[in-house]
Amino acid sequence: MKMKKLTTILSAGAGLSLVVAGCGQPIPTNNTTPATNQTVTLNSLFMQQAGYSQQNIEDMTKAFEKFHPNIKVNLTFVPYESLHDKIVTALATGGAGYDTVLTDTIWGPEFSKAGFLMNITKDIPASVNSDAYQAALNTVSYNGQYFGLPWIMDTKYFYYNQHMLQQAGITSQPTTWNQVMSDAKILKQKGIVKYPLDWSWSQNEALVCDYAALVADFGGQIVNSNGKLVVNQGGAMQALNFMVNSLKDGLSNPASTQSVEDDVRKVMSQGQAAFMLNWTYAYALENDKTQSKVAGQVDVEPLPGTSTVPYPAPSVNGAMGLAIAQNTKYPVQALEYIDYLSSRQVEEKYAALSLPFYKSSLKKQTVINTEPAMVKAASVQFNDMINRPSVVKYQTLSQILQVQIQKALLGQESPQQAMNNAVSQWNSQQNQ
Amino acid sequence: MLLFPAFLIVVVVVLIPLIMTFADSLKHYNLLDMSGGTPFVGLQNYAKLLSDPGFWGSLGRTLHFTILSLVIEFILGVAIAMLLHAKFHGQWLLRGLIVIPWAIPTIVNGAMWRWIYNPSYGALNNFLVWLHLTKTYHQWLGSPATAMNMVVIADAWKMIPLVAMLVLAALQLIPEDVYEAVAVDGAGRIRSFFSITLPYLKNVILVVLVIRTIDAIKVFDIIYAMTGGGPANSTMPVAYYAYDATFNQLFISRGAAAAYLIAMLTLIFTIVYSRLLKTEEESK
Numbered sequence: 001m002k003m004k005k006l007t008t009i010l011s012a013g014a015g016l017s018l019v020v021a022g023c024g025q026p027i028p029t030n031n032t033t034p035a036t037n038q039t040v041t042l043n044s045l046f047m048q049q050a051g052y053s054q055q056n057i058e059d060m061t062k063a064f065e066k067f068h069p070n071i072k073v074n075l076t077f078v079p080y081e082s083l084h085d086k087i088v089t090a091l092a093t094g095g096a097g098y099d100t101v102l103t104d105t106i107w108g109p110e111f112s113k114a115g116f117l118m119n120i121t122k123d124i125p126a127s128v129n130s131d132a133y134q135a136a137l138n139t140v141s142y143n144g145q146y147f148g149l150p151w152i153m154d155t156k157y158f159y160y161n162q163h164m165l166q167q168a169g170i171t172s173q174p175t176t177w178n179q180v181m182s183d184a185k186i187l188k189q190k191g192i193v194k195y196p197l198d199w200s201w202s203q204n205e206a207l208v209c210d211y212a213a214l215v216a217d218f219g220g221q222i223v224n225s226n227g228k229l230v231v232n233q234g235g236a237m238q239a240l241n242f243m244v245n246s247l248k249d250g251l252s253n254p255a256s257t258q259s260v261e262d263d264v265r266k267v268m269s270q271g272q273a274a275f276m277l278n279w280t281y282a283y284a285l286e287n288d289k290t291q292s293k294v295a296g297q298v299d300v301e302p303l304p305g306t307s308t309v310p311y312p313a314p315s316v317n318g319a320m321g322l323a324i325a326q327n328t329k330y331p332v333q334a335l336e337y338i339d340y341l342s343s344r345q346v347e348e349k350y351a352a353l354s355l356p357f358y359k360s361s362l363k364k365q366t367v368i369n370t371e372p373a374m375v376k377a378a379s380v381q382f383n384d385m386i387n388r389p390s391v392v393k394y395q396t397l398s399q400i401l402q403v404q405i406q407k408a409l410l411g412q413e414s415p416q417q418a419m420n421n422a423v424s425q426w427n428s429q430q431n432q
Numbered sequence: 433m434l435l436f437p438a439f440l441i442v443v444v445v446v447l448i449p450l451i452m453t454f455a456d457s458l459k460h461y462n463l464l465d466m467s468g469g470t471p472f473v474g475l476q477n478y479a480k481l482l483s484d485p486g487f488w489g490s491l492g493r494t495l496h497f498t499i500l501s502l503v504i505e506f507i508l509g510v511a512i513a514m515l516l517h518a519k520f521h522g523q524w525l526l527r528g529l530i531v532i533p534w535a536i537p538t539i540v541n542g543a544m545w546r547w548i549y550n551p552s553y554g555a556l557n558n559f560l561v562w563l564h565l566t567k568t569y570h571q572w573l574g575s576p577a578t579a580m581n582m583v584v585i586a587d588a589w590k591m592i593p594l595v596a597m598l599v600l601a602a603l604q605l606i607p608e609d610v611y612e613a614v615a616v617d618g619a620g621r622i623r624s625f626f627s628i629t630l631p632y633l634k635n636v637i638l639v640v641l642v643i644r645t646i647d648a649i650k651v652f653d654i655i656y657a658m659t660g661g662g663p664a665n666s667t668m669p670v671a672y673y674a675y676d677a678t679f680n681q682l683f684i685s686r687g688a689a690a691a692y693l694i695a696m697l698t699l700i701f702t703i704v705y706s707r708l709l710k711t712e713e714e715s716k
Binding site for chain 1: 463464553569571573576659660662663664665676681
């Protein structure tokens with residue numbers, strides 16, 4: 001009976017304890033490379049989401065294995081929401097884990113500092129160095145060192161329903177955020193759509209993506225050149241006030257505060273929104289008759305500007321890269337694999353699902369033909385993408401911003417007070 | 433000797449991680465700040481946690497979740513068990529159907545209720561408008577005032593069958609002649625419920641209370657699936673706080689300390705319930 005009671009009591013904390021204790025091992029570095037005639041197996045971690053599908057990645061990998069018979073690749077797919085934690089649990093324990101991982105642009109400083117990823121600065125192919133968009137290179141670099149190769153190129157675009165604009169007598173798409181607001185008022189007044197704007201403003205990284213883009217469009221900064229958080233001043237405050245006012249005026253859908261990108265995409269597909277910011281994948285789905293009631297009505301453009309930042313204005317860098325785990329036993333083979341996946345040949349072959357990060361690729365007719373409107377918008381927007389703050393404790397900063405922005409959006413705090421709170425919380429975090 | 437395999441499993445998967453976690457909680461162990469190694473800092477992580485308003489806020493939300501879900505689950509669980517205990521046509525079918533919500537994985541249940549609550553196309557809003565109970569769609573998970581209560585409802589929907597089934601099993605052990613005896617003495621249904629049924633159910637209720645309290649204090653997955661802790665942290669429980677410290681901030685020692693405090697909290701509840709159970713047994 002005592003044993004039973006002890007087991008019950010211990011089990012209560014065991015789940016969490018296991019998770020926490022599992023992260024406590026040192027990271028070994030063992031860069032031994034087997035003989036070339038020996039077959040090696042790489043373990044690679046990807047996400048199961050929009051862009052390249054699981055089938056696409058399996059096909060790419062099969063093609064790689066065909067040319068590299070001594071390398072086999074085991075693929076693991078997780079949703080984006082689990083990717084960060086999967087990488088942390090696999091690489092922090094220093095065990096076999098994964099040889100290559102897909103990493104988001106915001107995790108680079110954190111993973112580099114934690115020693116999870118291999119420095120491959122010397123191995124960056126010349127074609128990547130000379131032909132990649134700067135935002136793609138920024139995605140896989142920190143402090144001038146490269147920890148991976150660019151792979152998925154993405155940013156948030158301005159989507160609008162041109163049919164709704166025509167119905168309202170609006171003859172051209174808005175090119176400033178002020179025009180977006182005035183067009184939204186007309187659409188609402190004429191009863192064409194109840195909430196013209198829909199956003200991804202739930203407590204999620206998606207909120208910071210929208211916010212970062214708007215801050216840049218209003219000429220503000222999140223972190224200044226001295227590394228200080230400056231969200232409580234200038235363009236950053238204008239951006240937040242813009243967000244709050246759009247909700248107060250009934251122009252933005254109140255459901256925005258509990259939506260992520262795919263929720264927003266679905267609302268627009270139902271004809272319940274005229275404007276949204278969203279990633280590349282949304283374009284094909286909005287114009288797919290089987291999934292959208294507004295197919296053929298949705299167009300895509302670079303982001304609108306403001307009086308300080310003219311159209312086309314910057315958007316947020318949402319690119320992702322392929323990196324090699326610091327503790328891999330097969331760094332040479334891992335590099336060959338990610339080198340292949342990020343090659344111009346593969347990027348162009350799968351351009352219909354994710355646009356290539358090579359500048360020259362976007363000029364090729366075969367790539368343009370995949371989605372001419374999308375490629376046109378991307379050719380402009382890819383040159384003007386801003387990074388979310390490149391700080392080691394990005395996850396902490398993002399969490400602080402998400403909560404404080406939501407407090408402002410929900411009216412729990414004034415925008416100024418919320419951002420002052422964010423700055424003081426971040427500063428106190430720096431001292432821990 | 434026969435207990436050795438079980439003992440070994442407990443040592444490997446419970447005791448060793450618990451000891452390692454406790455050791456980690458006494459260090460400054462942050463994967464993003466390993467320049468000074470992982471020095472021993474005593475109870476500093478616990479002190480920092482206990483002085484963090486964010487931790488107390490998450491603890492308050494955990495108690496909100498725990499108390500509200502237990503109240504709902506017990507009232508409805510006992511009521512449903514009583515209903516299923518009564519004899520009627522199709523009783524076997526209902527008894528089978530009641531298990532379905534409990535059989536659904538928590539993550540799936542969370543995703544399902546997130547759709548039901550969806551402010552643009554959710555079934556709940558649609559249903560309420562259809563019944564003319566409301567004219568506009570509500571932001572069930574978008575308002576800090578309602579979000580946690582809506583998560584509790586989603587969790588209760590899944591867990592009520594567990595309570596109902598255990599209570600039903602206990603109900604079936606109550607001898608019929610006891611009810612007949614009090615009926616002869618002139619007791620009505622309400623009187624016999626409080627005089628006979630409830631005392632017989634006390635032990636099973638206490639056992640279920642222990643299980644559900646521990647589960648509720650550790651709540652994580654349904655929050656992860658439904659709200660991610662939002663809006664504005666209004667649904668972030670203490671287990672989510674520990675997760676955030678460990679996986680987002682990579683502050684291993686802080687996460688370990690938070691996990692230990694959660695374990696301590698569950699231990700306190702377990703001891704209190706065990707005492708209650710013991711007192712009950714001794715009084716018989």
